[in-house]
Amino acid sequence: MVTIKDVAKQACVSVATVSRVINETGYVHADTRKKVLDAVEQLNYTPNEVARSLYKRKSKLIGLLLPDITNPYFPQLARGVEDGMQENDFRIIFGNSDENERKEQEYILTFIQNNVVGVIASTNHPNSDMYAKLKLPVVFLDRTSSDSPSVYADGRKGGRLAAEEIIARGSRRVTIMQGPVHIRPAQDRFQGAVEVLKQSGIEFNVIQTSSFSFKEAEMWAKELFNKHLDTDGVLASNDIVATAVLHEALRLGKNVPHDVQIIGFDDIPLSSLLSPALSTIHQPAYEMGREAAGLLIRLIEQGKVENRNIQMPVRFVERDTTRKAD
Amino acid sequence: MVTIKDVAKQACVSVATVSRVINETGYVHADTRKKVLDAVEQLNYTPNEVARSLYKRKSKLIGLLLPDITNPYFPQLARGVEDGMQENDFRIIFGNSDENERKEQEYILTFIQNNVVGVIASTNHPNSDMYAKLKLPVVFLDRTSSDSPSVYADGRKGGRLAAEEIIARGSRRVTIMQGPVHIRPAQDRFQGAVEVLKQSGIEFNVIQTSSFSFKEAEMWAKELFNKHLDTDGVLASNDIVATAVLHEALRLGKNVPHDVQIIGFDDIPLSSLLSPALSTIHQPAYEMGREAAGLLIRLIEQGKVENRNIQMPVRFVERDTTRKAD
DNA sequence: CCTCTTTATGTAACCGGTTACACATATAAA
DNA sequence: TTTATATGTGTAACCGGTTACATAAAGAGG
Numbered sequence: 016m017v018t019i020k021d022v023a024k025q026a027c028v029s030v031a032t033v034s035r036v037i038n039e040t041g042y043v044h045a046d047t048r049k050k051v052l053d054a055v056e057q058l059n060y061t062p063n064e065v066a067r068s069l070y071k072r073k074s075k076l077i078g079l080l081l082p083d084i085t086n087p088y089f090p091q092l093a094r095g096v097e098d099g100m101q102e103n104d105f106r107i108i109f110g111n112s113d114e115n116e117r118k119e120q121e122y123i124l125t126f127i128q129n130n131v132v133g134v135i136a137s138t139n140h141p142n143s144d145m146y147a148k149l150k151l152p153v154v155f156l157d158r159t160s161s162d163s164p165s166v167y168a169d170g171r172k173g174g175r176l177a178a179e180e181i182i183a184r185g186s187r188r189v190t191i192m193q194g195p196v197h198i199r200p201a202q203d204r205f206q207g208a209v210e211v212l213k214q215s216g217i218e219f220n221v222i223q224t225s226s227f228s229f230k231e232a233e234m235w236a237k238e239l240f241n242k243h244l245d246t247d248g249v250l251a252s253n254d255i256v257a258t259a260v261l262h263e264a265l266r267l268g269k270n271v272p273h274d275v276q277i278i279g280f281d282d283i284p285l286s287s288l289l290s291p292a293l294s295t296i297h298q299p300a301y302e303m304g305r306e307a308a309g310l311l312i313r314l315i316e317q318g319k320v321e322n323r324n325i326q327m328p329v330r331f332v333e334r335d336t337t338r339k340a341d
Numbered sequence: 342m343v344t345i346k347d348v349a350k351q352a353c354v355s356v357a358t359v360s361r362v363i364n365e366t367g368y369v370h371a372d373t374r375k376k377v378l379d380a381v382e383q384l385n386y387t388p389n390e391v392a393r394s395l396y397k398r399k400s401k402l403i404g405l406l407l408p409d410i411t412n413p414y415f416p417q418l419a420r421g422v423e424d425g426m427q428e429n430d431f432r433i434i435f436g437n438s439d440e441n442e443r444k445e446q447e448y449i450l451t452f453i454q455n456n457v458v459g460v461i462a463s464t465n466h467p468n469s470d471m472y473a474k475l476k477l478p479v480v481f482l483d484r485t486s487s488d489s490p491s492v493y494a495d496g497r498k499g500g501r502l503a504a505e506e507i508i509a510r511g512s513r514r515v516t517i518m519q520g521p522v523h524i525r526p527a528q529d530r531f532q533g534a535v536e537v538l539k540q541s542g543i544e545f546n547v548i549q550t551s552s553f554s555f556k557e558a559e560m561w562a563k564e565l566f567n568k569h570l571d572t573d574g575v576l577a578s579n580d581i582v583a584t585a586v587l588h589e590a591l592r593l594g595k596n597v598p599h600d601v602q603i604i605g606f607d608d609i610p611l612s613s614l615l616s617p618a619l620s621t622i623h624q625p626a627y628e629m630g631r632e633a634a635g636l637l638i639r640l641i642e643q644g645k646v647e648n649r650n651i652q653m654p655v656r657f658v659e660r661d662t663t664r665k666a667d
Numbered sequence: 668c669c670t671c672t673t674t675a676t677g678t679a680a681c682c683g684g685t686t687a688c689a690c691a692t693a694t695a696a697a
Numbered sequence: 698t699t700t701a702t703a704t705g706t707g708t709a710a711c712c713g714g715t716t717a718c719a720t721a722a723a724g725a726g727g
Contacts (some may be wrong), residue, residue, distance in 0.1 A: 016398070018713055029677045034715060041676050041716090064454040065400070066713035069391045070682045072342070076455070084416045084423075087611070088422050094411045101444075106400070109435040111423055118427075124599050125432050128390040129402070167573055229610045258614040263615040272434070284555045285413070286582040290591040344683055355707045360685055367686090368704050392683035396712045 027055035036064060047267055068130045077311065078126035079109045080119060080136040086227050086254065087283040088300060089137070090157060095304020096135055103312050104285040107295050112138065114197070120145055121287060127151075133311045138154050139197050141165070152314035157247075157306045158199055164323040166307040168298040169201040173208025177278045177296050180331050184338045186248025186276050189219040190239060192260075194252030201252050204280055204296075208250050224252060232259035240267055245276050254279040257293055261336060265302055277336040291335030299327050322324045343384045343626050352380035357531045365636060376578045394456045404452035405433045405639065406462040408440050410552050413609040414579065415625060418482060420575060421630020422461055426470075431458075438464065440523070444469055453477075461549040465523050466564040468492070478640035482633045484525055490640060492633040494624040496526040499655040500533025503576045503604045503622050507659050508541055512574025512602050513564075515545040516565055519588075520578030522550055527578050530606055534576050550578060557583035566593055573601050580605035580612050580621055584631075585613065617661030625653050 023030045028047060035041045043051075054060070068074040079096055081089045093109070100107055102306025108129060112120040119138060123145055126134055133152045140146075141160045148152055155165040163210040181189060191208050212219045220243050224235045236259040239249065244267075249255035257279030262273050271277060271291055279286060279295035284292040306325050313320045349356045354373060361367045362377040369377075379566030380386070394400040405422055407415045419435070426433055434455060436448040445464060449471055452460055459478045466472075467486045472479055481491040502566040507515060517534050520527025537544045546569050550561045565575065570593075577583035590597050597603060597617055605612060605621035612619040632651050639646045 016713090020713080020716095030714080031678080031716075032676060035676090038715080042676085044675060047675080061454055063395075064451070064453070065454075065456050066682090067389055067397045069389075069684085069713080070393050070680095070715050072682070074391070074455075075451075076458045079435075083420070083609070086411060090410045090416050094409070094437060097410075097435070106448075106455070107435050109405075110427070111420060122432075124387060124552075125390070125401075128387055129400075129432070130389075160565070191611045194720075197715055229614070233614070255611075255614075258611060261618050262614045265552050270534075280621065284411070285581075285584060287558070288555070288581075290588050290616060292588070305629070331488060333595050342683090345685095346683080356684080357708080358706060361706090362684080368706085370705060373705080389683050391714090394712095395683080395714085396685050398712070473677075621670075 016065075017060045019062065021056045021058055022051065023259070025058060026050040027120050045137075054310055072191050074130040074133045075104055076106050076129060076131045078107055078122065078134040078136075079107045079129045080112050080122050080134065080138065082108075082114050082137055083111050084109075085111075087285065088227075088281045090299075091283075092304040092307075094300040095305075095306075096156070096308045097311070098165060099144045099305040099308025103204055103308075105312070112136075114139055116140060116143070123149065133315050135307050135311055136148050139199065148291045149185065152311055153245070154307045154311045156177070156209035156303065156313070159203070164310055164320070166303050166310060166325045167200065168303065168329050169328045170203030171207035171210075173280060173296040173298070174204035174209075174250075175211045176207075176329065176331050177204070177280065178208040178211035180294075180333075180337065180340075181248040181250060181276055181278055182211070183340050184276055187217060188243070188246050189217055189248040189250065190222060190246040191219060191233065191250045191253045192239070192256055193225055194224055194256075204252065213214050219227075220246065224256060227255060229255060229259075232256045233263070236263035237296065240264070241315075249275060249277045251277065254283045254293060255296055257295065257336075258285075258289060261289065261291075261293065274337045276338060278331075279313075282332055286332075287334065289336075292294045294334045295332050295338040297330050297332045302329050342389075343386050345386070345388065345536035347384055348377065348380045348386050351384060352376040352539045360536060366545045387510060388644060398456060399458045400456040401430060402432050402455060402457045403591055404448065404457045404462075405435045406438050406445060406448050406458040406460065406464065407435075408436075408463055409437050410439075410570045413581065413611065414553075414607045414624075417609075418463070418630040419632075421627040422482070424628075425631040425634025425638070426525035429634075431634075431638070438462075440501040442466060442469070449475065459641050461633050461637055466526065467595045475607040477636055480637045480640070483628065485529070487650065490636055490646070492629050492636060492653065493526065493569030494629065494653045494655050496655075497533035497536075498626070499622040500530035500535075500576075500607060501537050502533075502573055502608065502655065502657050503530070506620075506659075506663065506666075507574040507602055507604055508537070508543055509666050510574075510602055512600075513543060514569070514572050515543055515574040515576060516548060516569050517545055517576045518548045518550055518561065518565070518578045518582055520550055520582075522549075530578065547571065553579055553581060555581060555585075558582045559589070560588045562589035568591070575603045577603065577605050580609045580619060581622065583619055584611075584615060587617075587619065588599075598662050598664045602664060603655075605662075606659055607666075612658075613660065615662075620660045620663040621658050623656050623658045629653050 112119040137157045141155045171253045282295045282297035438445040463483045519531045608621045608623035
C-alpha cells in the first residue's frame with residue numbers, strides 16, 4: 016500500500032506538504048505542488064480514508080437502515096438515497112432491519128463504530144432513545160416525526176384520496192385492508208380512508224394484515240373474498256397486497272373493475288404492467304430518497320436546517336382496476 | 342466519545358490490558374478481567390472500528406456492487422448477501438454501478454480506501470484489470486468467470502429449459518427476446534434457447550432489447566407484436582419483459598396461454614401474482630446471495646478455497662402462461 | 668535598512684486502537 | 698533451593714493520515 020510517506024519521499028517534501036496539496040489547505044508553492052502531484056500520479060496514491068476518519072472523527076460514510084430491501088417499495092427509496100449521496104461523495108453502509116429492534120440497534124452501533132456522519136432510517140421507533148442518544152444527524156425516511164428531521168409521503172391524504180376515488184367510481188361495499196398496526200404510514204393511510212368512508216356513510220369492512228410479505232399477501236386476499244365475497248371495492252394497504260387481491264379476484268371469475276374495483280398504494284414499478292393495470296396512490300419513492308439524502312447532507316454540513324420535515328405529495332394514478340368516474 | 346483510555350483509567354489498568362480483555366488475547370487475571378468488564382459496562386464503551394481498522398489494515402466491511410437495486414432481481418441477491426454477512430459480523434458498503442465502468446471504478450476505489458476485506462460484484466467486466474489489481478478477495482455474483490471465484494445460475498441450461506418447455510407445450514412460431522448484449526447471463530440464456538430451437542427445427546424470431554428497465558420493456562413488447570403478431574410463444578429475457586409482453590398480449594385481446602405462451606426468467610416475487618401467473622425459469626437469487634457471502638468469507642478467512650465457482654441450479658416453474666404439456 | 672506581514676515548509680503530536688517487548692511474579696520441575 | 702516455565706501487566710511504537718506550532722524566506726511599507 017502506498018502511503019503519504021511514500022509520496023513525501025518521492026517528492027522530497029514532508030508529509031505535511033503532501034497533505035496540504037491533496038487537501039488544498041494552507042500555503043504551497045506552485046513548483047512544490049507540481050512535484051507532489053507528479054509523485055501522487057507516479058505512485059498512484061490515494062489517501063486512506065480510515066486514517067483520515069480516525070483523526071477527524073468523521074468519515075464520508077452514512078448509514079442507511081431499511082426494513083427489507085426485498086419489499087419492492089424500498090429499492091426505489093434506497094436508489095434515491097444512493098444517488099443523492101453518491102453525487103456528494105458520500106458512501107453508504109446498508110442494513111436491513113426487518114422491523115426488528117435488536118437488528119436495528121446492532122446496525123446503529125456499527126454505524127457509530129465506523130464513524131458515519133449521518134443516518135437515514137426507516138424505523139418504527141423513531142422516538143426510541145437509541146436515536147435520541149445518537150449525536151449524529153438522523154433523517155427518518157418514510158416515517159412521520161414532528162420533532163426529528165423526516166421525509167415522508169402524506170399517508171392520510173393518500174388514504175382519503177383512495178377512498179374518495181373508489182366512492183366516486185361507484186363502490187358501495189368497500190373493504191379496507193388495514194396494514195400492519197405497528198407501521199405508522201400504513202395506519203395513516205388506513206385512518207384517512209376510514210375518515211372518508213365514515214363521513215360519506217358508505218358501508219365498509221376491514222381486513223387486518225400483519226406484514227407486507229408476498230407469501231402472506233395471497234393468504235389475505237383469499238381471506239378477504241372468503242369473508243366478504245360481495246365486496247365491490249378494495250383499498251389495499253400497498254401494491255403487493257393489491258396485486259394479490261387482483262389475482263384472487265380474477266381467479267374467482269370476477270370482472271375487474273366491473274364487479275370489484277381495487278386501489279393499491281405506493282405505485283411500485285410493476286403496477287402499470289399488471290393486467291388490468293393497477294390503479295393506485297402514487298408515492299414518489301425515488302424522490303423521497305433523494306430528498307432524504309439532501310436533507311441529511313444539509314444537516315451534516317450546516318448543522319441547523321430550517322425545513323426539517325419534508326412531506327411529499329401523493330396522487331391518484333388512474334389505471335384499469337377502477338371504473339371511469341361519473 | 343468514550344475511548345479505551347477512559348476504560349483503562351476507570352479500571353486502573355493499562356490500555357493494553359483492556360485491549361486484551363475485549364479481544365480475549367493474551368493472559369489476563371480473572372479479577373482484572375472483571376474490573377475491566379465492569380468499567381466497559383459502566384462507561385458503555387464500544388471499540389472504535391476505525392482505529393482498529395487502521396492498525397490492522399483490515400475492517401469488518403465488505404463492498405457490494407450491483408448494477409441497479411431498482412431491478413427486482415437484485416434486491417433478493419442483495420438480501421442474501423446481507424444476511425450471510427450480517428450473521429458473520431460483516432457490514433456492507435453498497436453501491437449501484439448502472440453497468441457503468443466509471444461508477445464501478447469509483448466504488449472499487451472507495452472500497453479500498455475504506456479497508457474493506459472483500460468485494461462482491463455483479464459486473465460486466467470481471468476481467469478488467471481493476472479487479473485483477475485488487476489485492477482483495479472478490480466474488481463475482483450472477484456473472485460467470487472461470488478464473489475468479491463466482492456464483493451464478495446456469496443461464497444456458499435455463500435458456501435450453503425454456504425453449505424445450507415452450508416447444509413441448511406446442512409453440513411453433515417462437516420469438517426470443519435477446520437481452521442486452523453486454524450482459525453475460527442474458528446472452529447465455531439466449532444461446533441456450535437458440536441451440537434448442539435450431540436443433541428442433543422450430544421457426545423463431547429474435548427481438549433485441551438493450552436494457553432491463555420497466556419503461557422500455559413496454560416498448561419492446563409492442564415492437565414484438567408489431568413485428569410478429571402471429572407468434573405463439575415468447576421466451577422473455579427476464580420477468581419484467583415477460584410481464585410487459587403478457588400485458589401487451591392481453592391488451593391485444595390474445596388469450597394467454599392459448600394463443601401465445603410466455604416464459605420469463607428469474608422468478609421474481611411478483612411473478613406468481615400476475616394474472617395469469619407467469620411461467621418462468623427460476624433462479625435462486627436469495628440463495629445465490631448467501632452463497633456469495635459464504636464463499637467470500639471463506640476466501641477472507643482461509644485465503645485459498647477449493648470450490649471457487651458455484652453454479653446454482655435453475656428450474657422451470659410451471660404456472661399459467663404456458664399450456665399443459667402433452 | 669528595518670520591521671511587519673505573507674508565503675512556504677518541516678517537526679511532532681494526535682486520533683484510538685493493537686501488539687512487540689520488557690519485566691515481575693507465581694508455579695512447576697529438578 | 699534453584700531454575701525453567703507459565704502467567705499477568707505495563708510502556709511505547711505503530712497504523713496513515715491531519716494540523717498546531719515553529720521557523721525561515723520573501724515581499725511590503727515607512
